[in-house]
Amino acid sequence: MAVSKELLDILVCPVDKTPVVLTADKNGLKCSACRRVYPIRDDIPVMLIDEARVDAK
Secondary structure, three states: OOOOHHHHHHOEOOOOOOEEEEOOOOOEEEEOOOOEEEEEEOOEEOOOHHHOEEOOO
16 A cells, blocks of 8 residues: 555645655655655655755756
């Protein structure tokens, strides 16, 4: 079971409120503005700033 389309449509980055998109490997949600990638654990997005990593590109 993956993250639903409906959930993806409403999730935004907690830092800058930009919509997030699923990463290519489907293991995270990426903000295009600040480049933070929030992990997905057990099909649940972890939208905590402290849990995110900043992607280089």
